[in-house]
Amino acid sequence: MTTQRTPPLTGVTVLELGSFMAAPFAAMQLADLGAEVIKVEHPAGGDPVRQTGPFLGTESSPFVRINRHKRSVALDLKSPDARPAFLRLVERADVLIENLRPGAMRRLGLGYEDLREINPRLVYASASGWGQDGPLANLPGLDIMAQARSGLMSITGHPGGPPAKVGVPICDLVCGLYLALAVTAALRERDRSGAGQYIDVSLFEAGASFAVWEAGKYFATGEVGGPLGSAHQSNAPYQAVHSSDGYVTIGATTPRNWQAFCEVLGLTRLLDDPHCADAFSRLQNRAELIETIETVTSTLSTAEIVDRLNKAGVPCAPIADYGEVFTDEHLTARDFFWDAQHPTLGPVRQLGSPMRLSETPVQRAAAGPVLGADTREVLLAAGCTAAEIDHLAASGAALTMNADGAATTSPAAAITPRR
Incomplete structure (x- = not known):
């Protein structure tokens, strides 16, 4: 009889500085696979998805799903007081994932070159709209812009119809998947070399990478594809x-x-x-x-x-439609949907992971955390003293929770991160 082992990335620690979709989705994949993901958020509001409805009580329904299996540490990385605490987390981390605007981490003194001096084994992964260099690098980039420039919108919809995007934020999501894949590859390389490395993945290139049939046609004949409704590019019916x-x-x-x-x-x-x-x-x-x-x-x-x-x-x-998908007999028979526990909401229905590993299955544990729920515990484990953490909380540079789950501070207005 086969003994079920722990998930394959158990023992890997990931710091996530993510907002909205690409970095959080990547970190969720790693968390499903057993990594300890510490989501570092601004004390005043955290990831903007926390303010995205619909809401379950005071919690965002999308947030508690895309951020499952994570721990929330609320630190203001612009505060000089918070920097030493964050660097202690970096010293013990295996991976850092971020999707701030290119250059934002460097301006904070937290770019890859800065952090590898502290932890040369760190795998540092950045997601952005257009990549870390090139003429578009400094432009803001959201999923729909990546779908537009990558050609996806030019072949989506019906001939002669208005522009249409793929119904889900496909560039965001696949950028996240590529990011997670690159991280696992870099960890494998680190097993051989002992050194970390830098990873640069963009929504734009993630979208362009889908053009398998279109590239086969264009590079062979020069023909540019267009929208076909639901029809295939190369097969009929x-x-x-x-x-x-x-x-x-x-x-x-x-x-x-x-x-x-x-x-x-x-x-x-x-x-x-x-x-x-x-x-x-x-x-x-x-x-x-x-x-x-x-x-x-x-x-x-x-x-x-x-x-x-x-x-x-x-x-x-x-x-x-999704009402049918979320009650689908086949998905239900394969135990795709499951309930994650949340400290205030109770069971929260989750989409399953498509990754089915026979010997080291993905974990099914907690829903997305309350903002700052793990600040004190994680910082204590990283070597901060209780007095240091209390000082951070009192200054507004950190958000910590009482035993009853109430915030110990009331930080100033939220700062919304930018990609």
């Missing part, structure tokens, strides 16, 4: 088609699937049609092909089409 009660997605792209698709829908005449003889021919004649297919699918319900095609082994799926 591979898109959403009308049913009698909505739409259904189909993907009959291999010879076997194409034959089964035609047989199930009573379109066997297409098997002998030279305009549909192979994948390239079907792509060239896509408009006429889809019109023919929809003469049949529009007479059948989505459920009927899915049932018939599933039985024939042809890829297909209904288009689910």
Whole structure:
């Protein structure tokens, strides 16, 4: 019988100076994998996502999900009083992740060159809109700008329609995933060399990296892709088609699937049609092909089409809204959703991690922390004295919590971090 071991990154300590999405999402991946993530936030308000609704009591519902498994230390890094405490955290850290505007950490004297003098084993990872150098580096960069410049918005939506972005902040999220992947690679390299290194990941390049089909076309032919609605760039039929009660997605792209698709829908005449003889021919004649297919699918319900095609082994799926996704039978059977405990909210439903490791599974523990909940405990463990922590709290350079969970200080107005 296999003994379940601790998550794979247990023993790794991560400092996160993150706001909004990319750095917090990256740190969440590492926390799921067992790393101790210490989220360093400004005492006056913390991560701006804390002010983003909807709210559960006084807590942000998005925040307690994207910041699960983390500990909150509230320090004002612009305060000279807080600097020694933060550097003590750096001395003991394996990783630092930040997504402030390029140059912001250097101006605080906390750039990579500064911190590696204190901890040469530190893996220092920065996420930004455009990267740490280049002509765009100093511009503010949000997900939609990265989607725009990376080409994603040029191929999203329907031909002739207005600009559309991907429905989720895809550049933010994938930048976070690349950041987490790079961190794990750098930790592996540190096992060999003993030295940390610097990591630079941008939303812009994360978005541009998706252009696999578009690059294959452009670098081969010079052709620039455009929006295709739900249709695939290089295959047909591979898109959403009308049913009698909505739409259904189909993907009959291999010879076997194409034959089964035609047989199930009573379109066997297409098997002998030279305009549909192979994948390239079907792509060239896509408009006429889809019109023919929809003469049949529009007479059948989505459920009927899915049932018939599933039985024939042809890829297909209904288009689910998130109310259906979050109650999905398959995801529920695979135990994807779970409840994280929060000190004031109780159980908080979570999206599961897609990473399923057989021997060292991801952890399922706490929801995102209350601001400053761990300041005192973490700083004491880092070597600060109780008197030093009390001084930081009294000066407003730190936020600490009483035993009953109440803040010991009332810092001035919040300072919103900038990317």
